Amino acid sequence: MYLPRVKFVSTIAVLALFLAVPHAVRAQATGATLSGTVTGPSGQVVPKAKISIKNAATGQSTEVQSDAAGVYKASDLAPGDYEVSVAADSFTTATQSVTLPAGGTQTLNVALSSGLSLGSLGFPQSETQGSAQEQARLNRRTHMLKVHQTLGLITAAPMLATVLTGSFAGGRATSSTNRDLHVGLGSLTAGMYFTTAYFAIAAPKIKGTRTRGPIRLHKALAWIHGPGMVLTPILGAMAYSQKSKGERVHGIASAHGPVAVVTAAAYGLALLSVSIKF
């Protein structure tokens, strides 16, 4: 009666051992250990500090406490990236990142600073807490303005060429080739100009920033060359039409040249206003 029971228990025990041993071996092979000493600003050890070790991938946290000598140790941690947060009374909580290798032991000594915190200085939380989103806005703004700057400089070349070819396309000149070249260059300039403008207009605005310095002149000049770049092609199209009919350019279309020159001058000044330190 006893014999089958003993045999059954033995089988279960062997099976349990069989299942447990590989797991233990595996844990020994891959489980990492994090240890270190927590100290204060004068180098004194900090006992009873709470150490929270958060796995960056899983979000799982392991909590340990420093002993009387300020020493802490956490074992059997999965290898990977961790965020280690150390908190103790009268000290500012410290957070550090650490990467634990498989089966390895990592030492992370943490020096806590005094209880003086940004809060104790009276800064509002909204001012002291940053965000990845705000940084992303700043990055996007800088990227878009760099594109704006580069395209703006490139646009200056066809704009100058358009102004120069204008003297051969208008007035008493009768060559349709010169007119077509002028129109082609003007179209290219307009296309590039509005693309350039898009990158400045669509760049994210940063709250609480007052415009100071040369950028004020740069923006003010946009109120001249912006409408100028709308008006110039319209007047140009009218002048082209009149010229193609063999007529002398007349009426409002005759303002095409002066408007274009003023626009180009304002554009050139806008470029210089942010390129040269006045």
Added chain:
Amino acid sequence: MRNTLPLTISLLAISLFAATDRQWMLQSSTISYSASHPLHHFDGVSRAARGKGECHTGECQFLIAAPVKSFNSGDSNRDLHMLQVTRGGQFPMVMVRTQLPESEIKPGTIHADLQVQFAGQTAEFKQISFHVMEHGGDIELTGTIPATLTDFKIPPPTLLTIPIKNEIPVHVDMTWRAAK
């Protein structure tokens, strides 16, 4: 009577010890960084720093902080660019911590070890000299922290594709007032 003497001495010692504990508050400050580019030189100035010092048993801990946004170089476009490269959106404050023996806070020259948190990095500056002056009970400290962009892993901003110099010394002028 004889039995109460040690207790009296102990109480006196404790009260004297406690009397040495005091706080320092930052009254005013001008913190400026200097940056150089082959085409020009510029300074970013902040007067928005706040600071506090706490002294216990002869040792004083100081914390000074300023919003990165508060530095004004006279060009908002450049300031926003600096805010971006210094990761000011994510780390909006620059913080300086230091520890000094209370006995050293007197007119003359002091040398302090500074821990500066900026742009998501912490850099240590050892034995930085500060000139200390006293004005009617207030203590004025002036000095320069020899900071560099690489100390804080900041990619150098560029103008016309030319980067600014790595050195960005930070000039400090602070006035502190002791408060019990």
